[in-house]
Amino acid sequence: MKYYGALEAGGTKMVLAVMDENGNTVREDTIPTRTPEETMPEMLAFFSADAVSSLGIGGFGPLNLDRNASEYGHIMETPKLPWRHYPLLQAFRDSLRVPVGLDTDVNAAALAEARLGAAKGKESCLYVTVGTGIGGGVIIHGKPVHGLMHSEIGHISVVPVPGDPMPEGICPYHPHCLEGLASGPSIKQRWGISAKELPPDHPGWEIESEYLAQLCANAMLSFSPEMIILGGGVMQQKFLLPMIREKTLKLLNGYIAHPAVSEGLTRYIVTPGLDTRSGITGAYLLAREAERKSSLPD
Amino acid sequence: MKYYGALEAGGTKMVLAVMDENGNTVREDTIPTRTPEETMPEMLAFFSADAVSSLGIGGFGPLNLDRNASEYGHIMETPKLPWRHYPLLQAFRDSLRVPVGLDTDVNAAALAEARLGAAKGKESCLYVTVGTGIGGGVIIHGKPVHGLMHSEIGHISVVPVPGDPMPEGICPYHPHCLEGLASGPSIKQRWGISAKELPPDHPGWEIESEYLAQLCANAMLSFSPEMIILGGGVMQQKFLLPMIREKTLKLLNGYIAHPAVSEGLTRYIVTPGLDTRSGITGAYLLAREAERKSSLPD
Numbered sequence: 001m002k003y004y005g006a007l008e009a010g011g012t013k014m015v016l017a018v019m020d021e022n023g024n025t026v027r028e029d030t031i032p033t034r035t036p037e038e039t040m041p042e043m044l045a046f047f048s049a050d051a052v053s054s055l056g057i058g059g060f061g062p063l064n065l066d067r068n069a070s071e072y073g074h075i076m077e078t079p080k081l082p083w084r085h086y087p088l089l090q091a092f093r094d095s096l097r098v099p100v101g102l103d104t105d106v107n108a109a110a111l112a113e114a115r116l117g118a119a120k121g122k123e124s125c126l127y128v129t130v131g132t133g134i135g136g137g138v139i140i141h142g143k144p145v146h147g148l149m150h151s152e153i154g155h156i157s158v159v160p161v162p163g164d165p166m167p168e169g170i171c172p173y174h175p176h177c178l179e180g181l182a183s184g185p186s187i188k189q190r191w192g193i194s195a196k197e198l199p200p201d202h203p204g205w206e207i208e209s210e211y212l213a214q215l216c217a218n219a220m221l222s223f224s225p226e227m228i229i230l231g232g233g234v235m236q237q238k239f240l241l242p243m244i245r246e247k248t249l250k251l252l253n254g255y256i257a258h259p260a261v262s263e264g265l266t267r268y269i270v271t272p273g274l275d276t277r278s279g280i281t282g283a284y285l286l287a288r289e290a291e292r293k294s295s296l297p298d
Numbered sequence: 299m300k301y302y303g304a305l306e307a308g309g310t311k312m313v314l315a316v317m318d319e320n321g322n323t324v325r326e327d328t329i330p331t332r333t334p335e336e337t338m339p340e341m342l343a344f345f346s347a348d349a350v351s352s353l354g355i356g357g358f359g360p361l362n363l364d365r366n367a368s369e370y371g372h373i374m375e376t377p378k379l380p381w382r383h384y385p386l387l388q389a390f391r392d393s394l395r396v397p398v399g400l401d402t403d404v405n406a407a408a409l410a411e412a413r414l415g416a417a418k419g420k421e422s423c424l425y426v427t428v429g430t431g432i433g434g435g436v437i438i439h440g441k442p443v444h445g446l447m448h449s450e451i452g453h454i455s456v457v458p459v460p461g462d463p464m465p466e467g468i469c470p471y472h473p474h475c476l477e478g479l480a481s482g483p484s485i486k487q488r489w490g491i492s493a494k495e496l497p498p499d500h501p502g503w504e505i506e507s508e509y510l511a512q513l514c515a516n517a518m519l520s521f522s523p524e525m526i527i528l529g530g531g532v533m534q535q536k537f538l539l540p541m542i543r544e545k546t547l548k549l550l551n552g553y554i555a556h557p558a559v560s561e562g563l564t565r566y567i568v569t570p571g572l573d574t575r576s577g578i579t580g581a582y583l584l585a586r587e588a589e590r591k592s593s594l595p596d
Binding site: 062076077123124136138140141143145146147148149150151152153155156157158159160173174176214217218219220221222223224225226251253254255256257258260268 | 360374375421422434436438439441443444445446447448449450451453454455456457458471472474512515516517518519520521522523524549551552553554555556558566
């Protein structure tokens, strides 16, 4: 039996798994993200123990995913300073001496949802996590989208909601950006309590769902994914999803004539099919892909 | 020598061409778009005269491009009532008895720009026409994007620009939508004169370029095309493009660390490489593709 390494590299924790050819988890561990000097040896030891055939990484970003760039595989301008410009892909490849596949954490999650989760059988989807930040992964024509860089859909601008007491948001880069207006920390800053503590009938949820509905409507109108999957901590509030669907329908206002819309988006804007396993499962798929590619001629 | 039919089907005019295997135009004609009963026989006669091997259509939309749908190949909820629910693809296929490829006019233009124009050699681009309406075509992984339907990027919502005397726009479906705020008719309605007549130093251009910059920034952040190509009548005002680039840079505010951004987007937000021939050239490429596909087993 062959083994594959999967790493969900987050800014606060690293989820590591060894999985077999059938996708079954053999070992798993979670360790806090400290500096590369502290964290890398632990991770390398974890993956070395089972002689993995390849490794897949879904990493926090921004990442350089341009295969022609000298900094390919590096973490770019992250606020996690010890990791800034760290050659993540190379560090693992050079130590483990196996093929390494790398994508953003959210592209990995989107890939897993498209292959094995809520969007199974579809050629495209958008996966968005709404939590400490807002990030999105995009699958089109069955493959993760990179393009110029990779999606940073949390930073699109949205129209301020009337009555929002904090209409500029808290993003240090962009006024009116989605992450600055609808992430967990923005809820906390606006109302003084966390999303978890905000009661379901609090007007804050009307505002939150309106911003996330703008995300959904704009994504549908821009690149038309076949499904939108919303995950992350803020989405744990189960009453939020129907509010987002309803407001997305209002924003589209009948413009997109499609059964998915006319039936109320109930099978279109959904929660992850793999629950909290999308990210690590996506990393596993990246490992499989890296092995497959390495056995092909260039 | 084989011949191919290319049709750029617009709401006001139909551009018809017969082109050879090398992409040279053999014959071309433009006729006004009236009802299907009046316009179809003329078009069929045009393409029949050269016994084209296949036909490609870049059509006004919305179009049903879902191959599994019963209305595949039909025009959908268009304001051009005689064409609503017209089976465009089938009407040509059944009469000409050749393979017919169909996509939106803007996806066809985007395809031509990606294969032969400004984005030649790239795997992705966004093509947007800014004129009577605002429409966009998206190429990702080398192929036009359909997804749930197809891009309707003209209808994304944008943040009202301070000082805009008409901040809700004129779209009958969506307040704050790009088309309602930045199309030719919205300029006319806001200032009483057309884009062509609006002097270069008129404050209207600050507003116009700000809305189009929001389009560019949001597209970059959402699905990260490798190039954005802006065409259409409004873009004929040559001073507009640098204004859009400058405002897009301000909106991104350093968030996307990429050479294309740091060099000022001068090679990233550009005009069409095929000038006004993107659409008809794209239709020709769709014809070639339709012929190729028809000769393959299903």
